[in-house]
Amino acid sequence: MNAAFQLAEREGPAGLSMRRLAQELEVDVSILYRLFRDKDELILALCERTIEIELDEIGAAPEQEAWQDTLRRIADVTWAYQIRFPAITLLSFARTTGGPSEARMVELLLSAFERAGLPPAQAVLFYRTFIDTALGLCAHSASLSTLAPEDREKDDSAWTRVYSRLPERQYPATTKHIHDLTAVTQKAIYTSAIEAILAAAEHAAAQHANRLPLITPPLAE
Incomplete structure (x- = not known):
């Protein structure tokens, strides 16, 4: 796993293959095929390792922690991870492993949205919206960071140059807002999206609470 991480980050997502990894480890490629059925199984193992690292950094959710703060910590760790490992992010962001680390992450996220007071269907919807948005924006940022320097500069300067x-x-409208357009960062977009999802979940939870029937205590005999 460590060698696969290093190879992907050094040579990019396309540089990771079973044969190149075997060369990196100085072993026959057949040895890797005893561990992983194919490259896709290797990538799923990398996904699991990614989530495991993130969970270690996130830690447990303290009982007194607000559900919003739990989700903000998860979002912060997810963003920091893509900065450290952009190639692994691009390989893993859209995959579903079904492994134990992913199961722990799902439980952590769903529990947070449950604590918001959302009904089950909405808790699941907001969980999927949150994680898919976070991973998608992280992959977008990771993709930009893996561009060749001259291509990245071309993209970065497009607002002022074009x-x-x-x-x-x-x-x-564009010319009116050009200075603000040039000032927007990828992190600002990410934070704005996360906060918008949390605000929407708060609103949905409040609406759900207001619809609940009042429970009348039984009359004393």
């Missing part, structure tokens, strides 16, 4: 020169009469 959009700031658009004619105001034809693009009034």
Whole structure:
């Protein structure tokens, strides 16, 4: 696993193969096929290892911790991980392993949304929205960070190099907001999306609580 992490981060997602990993370890590739049926099984094992590392950093959710803060900590660790391991993020972000580490992560996330007071169907929907949004935006950031330096610079400068020169009469909204557009960071977008999901979950939980019938205590005999 450690060698696969290092190989992918050094040579990019496309550089990870069973044969290249065998060369890295200086073993015959047949040995790897005794451990993993194919490359996809290796990638799923990397996914599990990724989630395990994140869970270790997240730790348990203290009883007194607000559910929103639990989810914010998960989001922060997920973002920090893609900065450290962009290639592994790109290999693993869309996969479902069904393994023990993933099961623990699912339980942690669902428990947090349950503590919000959401009904089961909405807790599941917000859980999926939260994790898919977080992983998708992390993969987007990881993809940018793995670009060649000249390509990344081209993308980064597009707002000032292209959009700031658009004619105001034809693009009034864009030119009005050009300074703010150039200032937006990937992390700001990520944080905004996470907070929007938490706010929506709070709103849904409040609506659900307001619909609950009042429980009238029994009359004393």
